[in-house]
Amino acid sequence: xxxxxxxxxxxxxxxxxxxxxxxxxxxxxxxxxxxxxxxxxxxxxxxxxxxxxxxxxxxxxxxxxxxxxxxxxxxxxxxxxxxxxxxxxxxxxxxxxxxxxxxxxxxxxxxxxxxxxxxxxxxxxxxxxxxxxxxxxxxxxxxxxxxxxxxxxxxxxxxxxxxxxxxxxxxxxxxxxxxxxxxxxxxxxxxxxxxxxxxxxxxxxxxxxxxxxxxxxxxxxxxxxxxxxxxxxxxxxxxxxxxxxxxxxxxxxxx
Amino acid sequence: xxxxxxxxxxxxxxxxxxxxxxxxxxxxxxxxxxxxxxxxxxxxxxxxxxxxxxxxxxxxxxxxxxxxxxxxxxxxxxxxxxxxxxxxxxxxxxxxxxxxxxxxxxxxxxxxxxxxxxxxxxxxxxxxxxxxxxxxxxxxxxxxxxxxxxxxxxxxxxxxxxxxxxxxxxxxxxxxxxxxxxxxxxxxxxxxxxxxxxxxxxxxxxxxxxxxxxxxxxxxxxxxxxxxxxxxxxxxxxxxxxxxxxxxxxxxxxxxxxxxxxxxxxxxxxxxxxxxxxxxxxxxxxxxxxxxxxxxxxxxxxxxxxxxxxxxxxxxxxxxxxxxxxxxxxxxxxxxxxxxxxxxxxxxxxxxxxxxxxxxxxxxxxxxxxxxxxxxxxxxxxxxxxxxxxxxxxxxxxxxxxxxxxxxxxxxxxxxxx
Numbered sequence: 001x002x003x004x005x006x007x008x009x010x011x012x013x014x015x016x017x018x019x020x021x022x023x024x025x026x027x028x029x030x031x032x033x034x035x036x037x038x039x040x041x042x043x044x045x046x047x048x049x050x051x052x053x054x055x056x057x058x059x060x061x062x063x064x065x066x067x068x069x070x071x072x073x074x075x076x077x078x079x080x081x082x083x084x085x086x087x088x089x090x091x092x093x094x095x096x097x098x099x100x101x102x103x104x105x106x107x108x109x110x111x112x113x114x115x116x117x118x119x120x121x122x123x124x125x126x127x128x129x130x131x132x133x134x135x136x137x138x139x140x141x142x143x144x145x146x147x148x149x150x151x152x153x154x155x156x157x158x159x160x161x162x163x164x165x166x167x168x169x170x171x172x173x174x175x176x177x178x179x180x181x182x183x184x185x186x187x188x189x190x191x192x193x194x195x196x197x198x199x200x201x202x203x204x205x206x207x208x209x210x211x212x213x214x215x216x217x218x219x220x221x222x223x224x225x226x227x228x229x230x231x232x233x234x235x236x237x238x239x240x241x242x243x244x245x246x247x248x249x250x251x252x253x254x255x
Numbered sequence: 256x257x258x259x260x261x262x263x264x265x266x267x268x269x270x271x272x273x274x275x276x277x278x279x280x281x282x283x284x285x286x287x288x289x290x291x292x293x294x295x296x297x298x299x300x301x302x303x304x305x306x307x308x309x310x311x312x313x314x315x316x317x318x319x320x321x322x323x324x325x326x327x328x329x330x331x332x333x334x335x336x337x338x339x340x341x342x343x344x345x346x347x348x349x350x351x352x353x354x355x356x357x358x359x360x361x362x363x364x365x366x367x368x369x370x371x372x373x374x375x376x377x378x379x380x381x382x383x384x385x386x387x388x389x390x391x392x393x394x395x396x397x398x399x400x401x402x403x404x405x406x407x408x409x410x411x412x413x414x415x416x417x418x419x420x421x422x423x424x425x426x427x428x429x430x431x432x433x434x435x436x437x438x439x440x441x442x443x444x445x446x447x448x449x450x451x452x453x454x455x456x457x458x459x460x461x462x463x464x465x466x467x468x469x470x471x472x473x474x475x476x477x478x479x480x481x482x483x484x485x486x487x488x489x490x491x492x493x494x495x496x497x498x499x500x501x502x503x504x505x506x507x508x509x510x511x512x513x514x515x516x517x518x519x520x521x522x523x524x525x526x527x528x529x530x531x532x533x534x535x536x537x538x539x540x541x542x543x544x545x546x547x548x549x550x551x552x553x554x555x556x557x558x559x560x561x562x563x564x565x566x567x568x569x570x571x572x573x574x575x576x577x578x579x580x581x582x583x584x585x586x587x588x589x590x591x592x593x594x595x596x597x598x599x600x601x602x603x604x605x606x607x608x609x610x611x612x613x614x615x616x617x618x619x620x621x622x623x624x625x626x627x628x629x630x631x632x633x634x635x636x637x638x639x640x641x642x643x644x645x646x647x648x649x650x651x652x653x654x655x656x657x658x659x660x661x662x663x664x665x666x667x668x669x670x671x672x673x
Contacts (some may be wrong), residue, residue, distance in 0.1 A: 037600035052559060078561035091547045102542070103549040104560045109542040116541035117534065170560055 004063070005030050005174055005206050006051075006082070009016055011060035011070075012087035013046050020046045022230045023060070027223075028174060028206050033210045035217045037241075038227035039250060044210045045087060046229070048178055052084045052207075053077040055141035064174070079107060080244060083167045089159045093152030097143065102149050104166045137165040139242040141195060164195065174206045175199065181213045189216060196220055218242065226250070264314035269308045275303045280666040324335035358523050361518045369514070369521050371441070371591060376524035376631040377582050382621040383531050384578025389607065390616035391544065393551030393569035395452040398459025402432040402576040404466060404598035406583020411479040411593050421485035421588045429577040436576025440569040452560075459603055464597040484516060487521055488591055492516035498637025518588050527585060533576055535618065538574065547571050548616075604620050612653055614660025623661050 008026040008161065012019065028034045036044050050057040053074035062070040069077050077163045079085075083093040092100050102109075109130055110116065115123040138144045141161040146154060151162060160180060166176055177196070181189045193216055199205045212215045218238040226233040226241060234241060241247055280295045280303060295303065311321060333539070361369040381403060406428040409627045437572040443454045457515065463656060466473045473479065490503045493513055503519075504511045538544045546567045550557050557564060586594050609628050613620030 054558075055553075074558040075561045075563050078559055083561075084559050086559070088560075090553050092552040094552060095545070095548060103545050103557070103562070106542050106546050106560070108563050111401070111542050113538075113541075113543070116543070117537050143388070145647065166425055 009061045014058045032222045033207045035221040035224045037164045045232040081173040082134040083172040084147045087178045099112040104169050105130045137169045139163040174209045178210050263310050268311035268313045271307050366514045369517050373521045373524045378625040380582040381606045382625045384575045388575035392419045392547040396453035397452045399461040400603040401462035403433045403578035403583040406580030407587040410584040410587045427582040432580025433573045433577035436572040440572040480592040482591050516558045614662050620662035
């Protein structure tokens with residue numbers, strides 16, 4: 001049994017009287033793809049916002065590599081190796097692709113002002129390393145040819161891929177993808193599917209995924225959690241979920 | 256459609272009538288102790304009604320006019336510059352030529368021109384500094400003049416109380432202004448756009464009012480006079496040396512001329528501008544410069560990628576403020592006299608106008624706009640009281656036809672070379 005990378009216990013998020021997330025438990029192991037599914041408005045993105053520090057959770061614990069991260073500032077959580085994407089693409093659209101990749105590596109670079117003014121050796125070395133890392137990940141998502149293009153001019157599918165590459169360049173251990181296949185055509189979805197699997201198998205990254213595309217979810221997930229109206233409904237392997245009567249009821253309604 | 260246009264035209268003409276009658280049609284003149292209202296001359300009335308007719312007709316036929324003007328090609332300033340590849344090759348030579356030109360130039364023109372150029376360079380510095388905050392980091396700052404005032408008063412006070420020299424005070428002014436920028440940065444970090452603008456506006460006023468009322472220290476509205484001029488390695492530029500000092504003309508064995516001082520001040524300004532340009536140019540290519548830009552583009556994405564927005568915003572504020580501190584210190588040295596009068600809101604507005612007119616984030620554009628904004632009012636002197644009216648008109652036209660600024664930002668993009 002591999003070690004728990006992310007261990008979420010009775011995570012609860014209240015907005016005033018509204019309970020958006022109610023005692024959700026999640027577990028992600030090393031090199032695992034775990035999906036969170038549920039009808040629209042079930043609270044999946046709120047869970048992500050709590051995990052990544054955009055909202056401080058009202059209750060519950062979030063252990064990342066055995067360390068409590070609930071309530072930490074968003075950028076601190078990201079620096080620990082838990083990085084997310086967004087439901088809507090959030091690129092720096094007037095900057096070039098390569099610059100997007102460099103901004104993501106801000107904390108790996110030499111930000112000393114004097115070093116930068118006179119371009120000393122350590123500054124140049126780190127800048128070059130960042131460039132190489134950026135080029136490596138652009139190649140992984142098949143975007144190297146577009147490195148000097150402005151991000152806003154890319155096609156939607158390319159923007160999605162760039163967003164994933166931009167997360168990967170920060171060298172995370174757990175990637176949170178919020179509906180990565182939304183708006184992609186079947187061909188692009190297939191490419192995404194392969195990319196996520198490759199991240200797990202070749203780069204040893206764990207992925208926590210929110211997705212509506214059932215063929216994608218069922219095909220690649222090691223484990224699936226179902227949330228409905230903020231409460232956990234079921235969890236298990238893809239096959240168990242497909243047969244679970246509660247899940248079918250939540251998605252299709254009662255007969 | 257035509258009817259709609261007729262109403263607008265009628266309305267616009269009416270407003271023009273009221274405004275021009277108030278501003279141009281009547282005049283207050285003092286005769287002895289009495290104030291008398293004097294009407295405009297017949298010639299002026301012709302002009303006024305001519306203007307109103309133009310406004311009325313242009314509004315009435317504005318659909319036709321805009322249809323006709325759509326065919327006229329817009330001037331493209333970007334095309335006037337050589338292609339990028341040529342630019343890269345010529346760049347070091349071009350920079351050298353410009354610097355040599357800037358150094359030789361003052362010896363060939365009148366004193367007044369050099370003085371005006373020095374003033375322009377101060378505005379170039381201020382524009383470049385504010386450009387960091389507004390253009391690059393996207394934080395609207397309406398109280399920028401406060402940092403300028405802090406720089407100026409730092410030198411004035413240190414010089415008159417402790418006798419410190421200009422060259423010692425220059426870094427101190429920048430540092431102190433930067434400190435204030437840092438301190439102001441803290442409470443406004445969470446604010447954006449309009450809210451930020453109002454807080455910075457308030458800060459600018461607080462500094463001015465403080466300077467005005469702290470009579471014991473700053474001399475209040477009387478200001479501080481007799482501020483020492485900068486020296487060249489201890490050489491003064493006065494006619495007669497103060498105790499124990501040597502003057503420049505005695506040292507060089509030449510006759511005294513007041514223009515030496517003016518040229519010397521100008522050269523210091525050139526030096527400061529070159530330094531500021533160098534620093535900002537490097538900053539834009541450094542991780543911090545990219546982070547400013549990224550933060551302006553999408554704050555949430557920045558946070559998710561592990562960027563600390565507090566540090567990034569504060570650094571933009573601090574760098575912008577320190578540049579204003581530089582400019583302020585130099586301003587005090589050039590004028591020899593400062594008072595809170597020099598640091599009113601309109602100064603902030605002019606500096607902001609320079610940044611916006613130049614094209615947000617564009618260094619070359621800001622320099623160009625600073626030149627236009629300081630030299631144009633001088634050329635327009637023959638229009639006397641209509642000068643500001645023309646100035647305003649120019650800005651309105653500019654924003655209507657070229658909202659992206661004179662030379663919109665062409666930021667140095669990082670390139671992946673393979």
